[in-house]
Amino acid sequence: MQLAFLCFLPFLASIFNGFWYLFAKKPWKMAAGVVSTLALFTSFCLASALAFHDVTFSLPWIATGSFELPFVLRLDHLSSIFVLVITGVGTLIHIYATVYMAHDSGIQKFFAYLSLFCGSMLVLVLGGSLPILFCGWEGVGLCSYLLISFWFDDSEKAKAGAKAFIVNRIGDVGFLLGMFVLFQACGSLDIETLTHAQLSPTTVLIACSLLFFACTGKSAQIPLYIWLPDAMAGPTPVSALIHAATMVTSGVYLVTRLHVLFDAAESLHIVMATVGGVTAFVAATIALVQDDIKKVLAYSTVSQLGYLFLACGVGAYEAAVFHVVTHAFFKALLFLAAGSVIHGMDGEQNMWKMGGLKKAMPVTFATFTLGWLAICGIPPFSGFFSKDEILFHTFTSGHTGLWALGLVTACMTAFYMTRLYIVTFLGTKHTHAHESSWGMLAPLCVLACLSALGGIFGHMISHTLAFHAEAESSQLEWILMLVSACIAGLGIALAFFMYDESRQPIRARIQKQYGWLSTALAHAWYVDEAIDLVLLKPLRQIYGFVWRTIDVLCIDGFIMLLASGGRASGDVLRLIQPGFLHISIACMVMGAFFIMGYMVYGQL
Amino acid sequence: MVESFAAALFLIGLLGIVLRRTILVMLMSLELMLNAVNLTFVAFGQQQGLLTGQVYVFFTMTIAAAEAAIGLALVIALFRTFRSVDTHAVHGMRE
Amino acid sequence: MASYSSHLLSLLVFLPAAAAFLGLGARGLGLLRRDVALWYGSLFVTVLTFGLGMMLSPNSEEKYTWIPQLGVSYALSLDGLSVWFVLLTLLVMPIALFASMHAIRDRVAEYCFHMLLLETAVLGSFLAADMFLFYVFWEVMLVPMLFIIGIYGGKERLFASMKFVLFTFVGSACMLVSIMVLVYMHKLQFGVPSSYLPDLLRVHGAIIPSRLLFSAFALAFLIKMPCFPLHTWLPDAHVQAPTAGSVILASLLLKLGGYGLVRIAFPLFPEAAHFFQPLGMALGATAVIYGAWVAIVQTDMKKLVAYSSVSHMGAVVLGLFALNSIAMAGSIAQMISHGFATGGLFLIVGMIYERFHTREIAAFGGLARSMPKMAFFLVLMTFASVALPGTSGFVGEFLILLGAWQTMPVYAGIAALSAIFGAVYMLKWIERILYGQAKSPSLAVDLSHREILILLPFTLGIFWLGLMPGSFFHQLEPSILKMQFFLTTGGYHHG
Incomplete structure (x- = not known):
């Protein structure tokens, strides 16, 4: 249970900071850093207490038919080392960042991301099965995206x-x-x-x-x-x-x-x-x-x-x-x-x-x-x-x-x-x-x-x-x-x-x-530059090609061809119509006579 | 004998539809055809001693009445568009 | 309580339609003159339907004979598979109505009428257990959609709505022929015609005809999904449709294709399903990459999201044709997730359009600075689309790919590349509009409380399915097991 706390505390700090950023921009912004730091420091204390024991935490997550994927966190010697490093060095960096980013207008957002990152990293390290590790893996990828482009005006x-x-x-x-x-x-x-x-x-x-x-x-x-x-x-x-x-x-x-x-x-x-x-x-x-x-x-x-x-x-x-x-x-x-x-x-x-x-x-x-x-x-x-x-x-x-x-x-x-x-x-x-x-x-x-x-x-x-x-x-x-x-x-x-x-x-x-x-x-x-030349430029050409040639030209073109074919055949067929009422009536009457005659002739 | 009279009526109505140019007269000829059919039904029913013919006449009369109403409404709409009751003037279908 | 609950399904399905006619009639009689009354009345009806829906218990069924000479019955049934789609429908409709309140200004009465009628048609399609009834609702669904796109849409709306209707119609016509053949075959083998689905599952047929019939059904459903190469109606329809129309189209109508495959096509023709499996998986994998590639070069936001829909539904096709329980569960999760994420994306695009009156990506910049709340929702929906773990998109994609790999690793591998390309177009889009310098700062007003309220259910849905999908899969399990039974043993054909 403590393992779960260790792992989820940074997430809670992240959600708190996120809400604060979006919905209540009060003064005392620096406190956002304090919140995150405290959360991570508590995780560090928990980690020190639990270190080098074998602890497991499991929650059911996905279970369909015979396939089961529970949310498993497992602490053992290897992950203890990493958890201590993450939470310990992380806390020090949080303290540093609280002062470094003190004058930034988006400081709550920054610490929301930073806590989210620490939480994901802990999930990665503590993950007991590969998909859970992958969840942390992608999570840190997301957070690195958010944090690298933090000053996004440029x-x-x-x-x-x-x-x-x-x-x-x-x-x-x-x-x-x-x-x-x-x-x-x-x-x-x-x-x-x-x-x-x-x-x-x-x-x-x-x-x-x-x-x-x-x-x-x-x-x-x-x-x-x-x-x-x-x-x-x-x-x-x-x-x-x-x-x-x-x-x-x-x-x-x-x-x-x-x-x-x-x-x-x-x-x-x-x-x-x-x-x-x-x-x-x-x-x-x-x-x-x-x-x-x-x-x-x-x-x-x-x-x-x-x-x-x-x-x-x-x-x-x-x-x-x-x-x-x-x-x-x-x-x-x-x-x-x-x-x-x-x-x-x-x-x-x-x-x-x-x-x-x-x-x-x-x-x-x-x-x-x-x-x-x-x-x-x-x-x-x-x-x-x-x-x-x-x-x-x-x-x-x-x-x-x-x-x-x-x-x-x-x-x-x-x-x-x-x-x-x-x-x-x-x-x-x-x-x-x-x-x-x-x-x-x-x-x-x-x-x-x-x-x-x-x-x-x-x-x-x-x-x-x-x-x-x-x-x-x-x-x-x-x-x-x-x-x-x-x-x-x-x-x-x-x-x-x-x-x-x-x-x-x-x-x-x-x-x-x-x-x-x-x-x-x-x-x-x-x-x-080489990658751009050899890989990216040709890829962009391919995307454009796929869009213009296959989608617009071939598929849509084919559909339009069918549509204009329909319209063209309609244009031809309508010439059969006499357009005059009396001619239509005469044709109808003659047709009726033919059919009747055929039926009567068949009877005879 | 009644049957041949009815057949003659039917033929007159048919010729009226095919040969006349005024829409209103065509509608009247149509009514004539329908009534000829009614007469045929009653005559053959009487000949066979069944009431089935007269039952069918009910259906046909109802339909004829409804169709006359719609037909007249169409004539009015047609007149409003083409300003004429001459069938030769109504030729939008081809375009 | 038994007789009451047995009518709940019909009540659920027809309440919106009844309200639709009532509303229109009231307006015609001059009773509900103010638009506001109509809006809130319709909203009330949809919320009421949602409330009714929450009272449903899965595995309820309702069956009455309708046209005995043709074997048609009026049968509605709810099971673990349809319950999620029904709930999605009940959730999306009030949101769509609420979202269009500020956008639609004239001809409000007809708009509410069409929306409510659409709700009935969609609910009926998901709940119908009789093929004839299903077909009726399937076709009825097209009419309100035609009007919604055709009257309240963008500049080329008539073309787009005609394209949409005609495309779907071609598929539906083939499906109708198949249904009639099936009914006839039932009559030949059992003496009486019947279009009740469990009865039709007992029909056995030769291989070639059943493959043809399957193709006809699959054609209809793949057009609806839409799957490459039958997808070109979707971008036009989305771009020209009003916001709520897009949301309904993306969240609900597209799901009908997948639902139809799972509910109807696969159980009826398991051998044909296995025969067409390579083709189906190939089409799915192609659609995934194709949709992503085309999305990368789009300049109109709505078209970009439309092609992302093509990509996601391609993954669904891939998962469905993998024909194993993991991939199927993943496909259904992906469909629901797509309903949330892409519905949310269309809502946000609509909100942007209401402010800036343009959808060209190049016209935007720096929105994260001036609209942080919108930026949050946009980034969330985007990453849910890209299958970030923790969001519902991951659950669906992961299970689909895992299951598909068991059957045909090559196609699963190709589809896995969507992780890269999906990220490319999504990040390119949000980077262009959220970051950089602001282009029209005065128009950038952040989300109002009403708009946040509109986006909230989808957000919660994404997190629910991403973090706690237990109840979802629990309900789904019996249906998946039944599906496996049909697919592996050939159902009742050999039993």
Whole structure:
């Protein structure tokens, strides 16, 4: 029962805020944020109380004939971790957002959407059967649409929301089809039943491939990652919550939840790992030349998500979950700090216009530093442990090529994050930016502590999840740890070298020589343009063609042909009519005589 | 004998409808035809000793009366449209 | 109470018609001179009928002999299948009347007359258990609709109403021939003609004729649904019809096609149903994608929603022809959901038209800023259309696709793509009109209390069917089981 409360409290807050927005626009709008925060915090408390117990909640939902689909929520070790992250990090972001959005006229609407999102995410994570998970899956898609296009007076922002929803929907088709395949093979969509069912390898492979395709949509992998950078059009707390901490991890959650099935789909492993690795690499390359703070962070998110799928592909599910947790901490921190910077700079997002914010925004600077160190993978911060574990498992499972790719990506990650750090905070340019209020800084501090100390969660996570037997800590592991740390350090050193103020001429020379590369990267390898050319333009032609040719020309044309045929034949036939009354009468009389004569003649 | 008289009446009525140009006269000829039929029914009924013929006459007379009423109403409507009671003037049907 | 309830069905069906004639007569006699009296009188009658409908118990039946020489009986029956359609009708009619109060200004008496007559015809169609009676109500339904579109509609209303009537009529004519053949076959096999549906279910026939008869029935019902490629009457009819006419057309009349297939065509000819299954599912899947693609390029809002109707009813056809219980339950849920969601969309489009007097999408912008309440309802109805979980659309679509996948995965897979394309046209539409800069801000007045009241029942319906469909499926179950019995064992033909 408490599980139901945990899950539904955010929905209640959402409905409350929604009604408030639509029907009673009173002052004290900021209270909308308080309502949502309290709801989510209560969920967090409930989650902490229930954590790591096995709790189930079930309501009848759809039942027709022999097919039953109850609304089942199930809490176990895996979902506990995710629920704690969602509610915990979510509460911090709610507190931040209450202050950040305080002056927005639609604040109640914002928190209605935000609570709706948290509720859907909880349904996703707690769902005990695939359709329930799918309900949460679509729900978070809806909320990301609503929240990305929150400032909809700008049609660009509105289009970004639509792009996110539609690309997610493409993945959802894969989810639906995967569900159908599983249902046909197994007769049930309950997750417990599925994990214990005996399914043929082909079925599992097909279903898992389809589900993985859905994950590429939600968790922004190649080929469906294109919505995430555009999604930065939304307010920064949205980017932090949805695109760093929660929604984008849904794909990883799905894989981990069904890890029994995914383990059985042998051929999919290398695909998943490769997709993850390549995504991580490509996204990191794009992040190298971005000028907008949020875009850098967006591509870095795509990159880190690539690491997650790399981990899942090699079977290191615990490492993936660990990295989800640490990523939630430091990425949320980075986004919120970026939001603080943008707030302090009165809306400026281009990092080249910033600089020297170290003095103007000390707390933001300190927290951002911790987040920066974490994401670069510097020991002993949390990011180091989680990323290293992924790379370790990649290496030990024999995928040395992918390991090398991951290492290079780590180097690039360190490089571009340091670049961001230097250009934004170091140097001496601006000093008139103002520090944010404590409402925004407090969550930053908490997240900074978590990013710094989060490494200790790793052991706990792999202990509770216990998917595979724990390996002994070997010498190889220490060597690889050293390698990772050195690579990260190398990246940082390179960035410091390149972006020191005195190196401007070197940078200019490199820019001139490799200008074509940096333009390509700045345009994200022209992927959006390519898709528009190859897919969208022809599709639009097809739609127009179907409408004009098939509907108007063929079908309607055929009907009109029948109609005009009828009219034409009527025009011809009416010529038979004499039109004169007396002639008609004469014909009638003659006809009568003929008939009578025929009958009389027949009698004779 | 009555039957042949009735047949002759019928023929006169028929010729009246076919050959006359005035609508009103055509209606009168129609009435003549109907009454000839009535006479035939009664004559054959009398010949066979049944009352069936006279029963049918009731039906026919009713129908004739109703039809006369409608016919006259149509003539009036026709006159209002075509301003003439000459059948040769009524020729809208072809177009 | 038994004799009383046995007449409740007839009372339900004919009360609106009686009120219609009374109202018209009263107006003719000069009694109800003010339009307001007629509006509220008709509204009262429809609400009263709704109240009567709530007193119904499923599995009631009423049967009297009507024309013994032809075997025609006057038979009305209510079971778990028709109860939801009847309730939908009873809900939609008062809303449609209430919604047209401000829109229809002259010839109000005839309008109320036509609406009430339409209610009788639709209720009669859903409740009729005798084929002849069903046919009578089916045809009667066309006349008030013809007048509603033809008198109170837009510029090309005469063309649209003629197209609608002639299209439907072609199908109905084929259906009539089939009915007559069936009655005759019953006479041959059992000595007496009968057009009572349970009697006709006992008729057995050879394969080829039964396929032909099924095709005739299916033609009539698929035209009504409408299914690609027989759908082209719908966009014209919707665009030219007044708002209430569109709502009734979308929410009620389209359901008759699906209902007819489930109630009449499939049980009578199970072998033919199986034979035509690939074709039916192919048509359904094609209609889903076709409707979505054409909707993407529309510039008139009502045409866009009309083509979305084509898409949704294509999914219904897909589900019905899958011939398994999951897909059938899903189809019926989808039909009811479509009644709510698309009815609501037409109501909102009507409200927009009343303010701006244009339906061109390009003429709008920034409405979410000035009309937040309308934006809320519009987004809700849109996402219910797109089958968002939590709304009724998901329940229907999911079950249809799940069931269809069991039979023919290819078509189910194609239809699943509607998730993408549905989102494309819906989002494109609402993004154009709700977001961006406002184009005519002075005309954008938000919803009045009356309009919110009109939209509320559909909203509640969407959430009811989406979150708590338990009672819905519970009532439906016996009918679905009976359907399965007919389809799998061939019904009484081999028993």
